[in-house]
Amino acid sequence: xxxxxxxxxxxxxxxxxxxxxxxxxxxxxxxxxxxxxxxxxxxxxxxxxxxxxxxxxxxxxxxxxxxxxxxxxxxxxxxxxxxxxxxxxxxxxxxxxxxxxxxxxxxxxxxxxxxxxxxxxxxxxxxxxxxxxxxxxxxxxxxxxxxxxxxxxxxxxxxxxxxxxxxxxxxxxxxxxxxxxxxxxxxxxxxxxxxxxxxxxxxxxxxxxxxxxxxxxxxxxxxxxxxxxxxxxxxxxxxxxxxxxxxxxxxxxxxxxxxxxxxxxxxxxxxxxxxxxxxxxx
Amino acid sequence: xxxxxxxxxxxxxxxxxxxxxxxxxxxxxxxxxxxxxxxxxxxxxxxxxxxxxxxxxxxxxxxxxxxxxxxxxxxxxxxxxxxxxxxxxxxxxxxxxxxxxxxxxxxxxxxxxxxxxxxxxxxxxxxxxxxxxxxxxxxxxxxxxxxxxxxxxxxxxxxxxxxxxxxxxxxxxxxxxxxxxxxxxxxxxxxxxxxxxxxxxxxxxxxxxxxxxxxxxxxxxxxxxxxxxxxxxxxxxxxxxxxxxxxxxxxxxxxxxxxxxxxxxxxxxxxxxxxxxxxxxxxxxxxxxxxxxxxxxxxxxxxxxxxxxxxxxxxxxxxxxxxxxxxxxxxxxxxxxxxxxxxxxxxxxxxxxxxxxxxxxxxxxxxxxxxxxxxxxxxxxxxxxxxxxxxxxxxxxxxxxxxxxxxxxxxxxxxxxxxxxxxx
Numbered sequence: 001x002x003x004x005x006x007x008x009x010x011x012x013x014x015x016x017x018x019x020x021x022x023x024x025x026x027x028x029x030x031x032x033x034x035x036x037x038x039x040x041x042x043x044x045x046x047x048x049x050x051x052x053x054x055x056x057x058x059x060x061x062x063x064x065x066x067x068x069x070x071x072x073x074x075x076x077x078x079x080x081x082x083x084x085x086x087x088x089x090x091x092x093x094x095x096x097x098x099x100x101x102x103x104x105x106x107x108x109x110x111x112x113x114x115x116x117x118x119x120x121x122x123x124x125x126x127x128x129x130x131x132x133x134x135x136x137x138x139x140x141x142x143x144x145x146x147x148x149x150x151x152x153x154x155x156x157x158x159x160x161x162x163x164x165x166x167x168x169x170x171x172x173x174x175x176x177x178x179x180x181x182x183x184x185x186x187x188x189x190x191x192x193x194x195x196x197x198x199x200x201x202x203x204x205x206x207x208x209x210x211x212x213x214x215x216x217x218x219x220x221x222x223x224x225x226x227x228x229x230x231x232x233x234x235x236x237x238x239x240x241x242x243x244x245x246x247x248x249x250x251x252x253x254x255x256x257x258x259x260x261x262x263x264x265x266x267x268x269x270x271x272x273x274x275x276x277x278x279x280x281x282x
Numbered sequence: 283x284x285x286x287x288x289x290x291x292x293x294x295x296x297x298x299x300x301x302x303x304x305x306x307x308x309x310x311x312x313x314x315x316x317x318x319x320x321x322x323x324x325x326x327x328x329x330x331x332x333x334x335x336x337x338x339x340x341x342x343x344x345x346x347x348x349x350x351x352x353x354x355x356x357x358x359x360x361x362x363x364x365x366x367x368x369x370x371x372x373x374x375x376x377x378x379x380x381x382x383x384x385x386x387x388x389x390x391x392x393x394x395x396x397x398x399x400x401x402x403x404x405x406x407x408x409x410x411x412x413x414x415x416x417x418x419x420x421x422x423x424x425x426x427x428x429x430x431x432x433x434x435x436x437x438x439x440x441x442x443x444x445x446x447x448x449x450x451x452x453x454x455x456x457x458x459x460x461x462x463x464x465x466x467x468x469x470x471x472x473x474x475x476x477x478x479x480x481x482x483x484x485x486x487x488x489x490x491x492x493x494x495x496x497x498x499x500x501x502x503x504x505x506x507x508x509x510x511x512x513x514x515x516x517x518x519x520x521x522x523x524x525x526x527x528x529x530x531x532x533x534x535x536x537x538x539x540x541x542x543x544x545x546x547x548x549x550x551x552x553x554x555x556x557x558x559x560x561x562x563x564x565x566x567x568x569x570x571x572x573x574x575x576x577x578x579x580x581x582x583x584x585x586x587x588x589x590x591x592x593x594x595x596x597x598x599x600x601x602x603x604x605x606x607x608x609x610x611x612x613x614x615x616x617x618x619x620x621x622x623x624x625x626x627x628x629x630x631x632x633x634x635x636x637x638x639x640x641x642x643x644x645x646x647x648x649x650x651x652x653x654x655x656x657x658x659x660x661x662x663x664x665x666x667x668x669x670x671x672x673x674x675x676x677x678x679x680x681x682x683x684x685x686x687x688x689x690x691x692x693x694x695x696x697x698x699x700x701x702x703x704x705x706x
Contacts, residue, residue, distance in 0.1 A: 049304045049307075049308070051304075051308055052304060052307050052308055052311060055308065055311035055312065055315060056311060058315055059311060059314055059315050059318060061672065062315065062318040062319060062322055063318060064668070065322065065665055065668065065669070066318070066321065066322045066325060068664055068665045068668055069322075069325065069326070069329070069661070069662075069665045070325060070329075071664075072661050072662070072663070072664040072665060073329055073661040075664075076660050076661050077397075078329070078332065078333060078658055078660075078661050079329075079332065083358055083359045083398075084354065084355055084356045084357060084358055084359065084363070084364075084396070084397075084398065085355045085356065085359075085364075086335040086352060086353060086354075086355070086396060087335040087336060087337040087339065087353055087355075087607045088337055088353070088355075088605055088606065088607055088632070088634075089335075089336045089337020089338070090335055090336050090337060090355070091355045091356075091364060091634075093336065094359065094361075094364075095361055095364070098361060119337060119338060120336040120337055121336075122336075
């Protein structure tokens with residue numbers, strides 16, 4: 001038979017009630033000394049729950065691991081980048097940034113700088129540099145537009161790349177005409193030293209790649225033709241044009257391009273592979 | 283009054299409160315753990331971004347078998363601290379990389395992780411105030427004591443320097459083009475042959491004269507000394523490699539391609555194909571790897587040819603032309619680091635040193651660990667050691683616990699337990 005006295009330890013022990021109230025209010029947590037062990041309530045600050053124990057352990061481990069990783073990297077001097085460049089891109093970036101910051105960079109240097117930024121994957125910075133350069137550039141603007149095409153290509157903005165390449169090629173033609181006009185002004189032969197700026201071929205190539213991505217193979221072929229006109233001995237692009245010709249069903253043209261590539265670089269494996277794929281003898 | 287206590291004397295209200303508290307704690311801890319793991323991942327990503335160099339690097343396929351480790355472009359950030367066209371390279375016993383940059387008339391030392399170590403610069407060329415200035419250092423080698431031997435071509439001297447830039451001695455050799463040093467030999471290649479000396483400069487034997495016949499040479503551009511003392515010499519313009527014993531007796535000689543100066547190079551380098559299996563354009567610096575193979579740089583072939591050091595038999599070639607890191611334009615010299623199983627190459631036209639790995643180079647034992655510790659991975663050593671220690675501590679703790687559980691209680695303890703039961 002249960003007695004009618006207090007049924008819980010709190011009710012049995014008045015000191016415990018005040019302790020519990022205090023602990024709930026964030027106050028003192030010491031237990032009354034005379035409370036029997038068996039009647040002590042579970043301590044709020046500790047738990048016997050294994051999940052909580054393991055989670056606490058995992059948190060401590062992650063914190064320690066995190067601290068040790070950072071401190072270890074700092075200890076081995078890895079938190080600061082080494083002062084010297086470590087790759088071609090870093091070296092180019094270093095030297096070209098210096099030139100660009102000096103304010104003496106030509107459009108071509110700006111274009112190189114943008115090219116390095118594109119290769120380094122810093123596309124936003126490349127766009128910023130390009131916009132800045134286009135505002136101030138008075139000559140050789142075709143190089144900047146060619147890089148704009150390249151940048152659009154990297155951003156998978158294929159239509160933008162095609163448009164920028166068109167602008168670049170038009171600018172390059174204008175620059176060539178201006179050069180020849182100057183020759184005439186200076187009483188020189190009109191075509192003396194006149195060559196199409198390399199930006200023309202760069203833009204044509206970017207355009208060809210963009211058109212291929214847009215599955216406009218016939219137009220891509222024309223863009224490759226423009227490139228090959230400027231750089232007829234480029235085996236790499238000859239092979240690319242050959243593959244494009246295969247896409248539009250021009251097998252004879254493709255074979256001719258593969259063979260032409262082999263003329264410039266004998267044993268050029270991509271050309272040999274191309275001939276093999278189409279079943280033509282080497 | 284109803285009984286709200288349990289058999290153990292704990293009230294049901296408490297159990298419920300405790301259960302809720304535990305659930306709350308679990309949730310809080312899970313959230314905290316997730317946040318911390320995310321923080322750890324972000325930190326790791328940031329660290330990788332710091333370690334990861336900018337730019338594309340040639341894959342092993344693009345590099346035709348070459349695995350790029352790192353490149354060294356200079357010894358500082360300023361433009362005039364970049365290499366103009368490094369020529370000779372030697373790796374010291376401690377892994378320090380020494381490279382000559384003749385146009386900048388100096389030798390620069392780097393740690394295996396690519397950071398600057400030391401500069402051997404004796405002053406500007408042509409200034410009488412600096413009589414010891416290096417004028418055209420073309421090759422460098424390091425002995426077991428760490429002394430640095432520099433072939434100064436226009437001065438016709440081999441300069442021996444300490445790593446703190448102090449000149450120990452100068453040894454006269456006419457127009458030295460290459461050198462190698464071992465514990466008891468110094469071999470210096472020249473335009474018309476090579477000389478075998480003691481490291482202090484006492485001549486043991488002079489081999490060869492200018493010409494195209496056997497034991498005649500046209501620019502010994504690379505020399506190396508094997509573990510057994512065999513001396514290997516690359517005759518650049520006769521396009522052949524030969525081996526001699528430590529006294530200068532020839533062991534074998536092989537052709538590695540058309541003599542570069544006997545056949546004009548046409549518009550396409552491929553038309554100068556030779557019958558020699560190596561088919562090199564102009565062989566240059568060489569080294570011996572851990573598998574005892576000769577690895578020879580071919581500047582005009584843009585690659586490296588591997589020969590068997592026993593007989594000069596052609597084994598294979600690695601490397602591709604290009605400007606990407608991991609490709610080469612006129613690689614002039616190569617030196618092997620046996621402790622890290624990697625090669626250091628002077629990629630002259632790309633104005634850089636490259637540390638690369640080649641397949642089957644014979645690295646064994648701790649070379650992998652050594653090379654890993656020479657890179658950013660060394661930052662992982664302490665955290666990994668900590669994880670290892672934590673795992674070991676956990677295993678030991680569990681073992682001790684298990685042993686304690688399985689251990690029978692002592693008679694005294696049993697007696698005490700009995701008494702306790704009686705009391706209850």
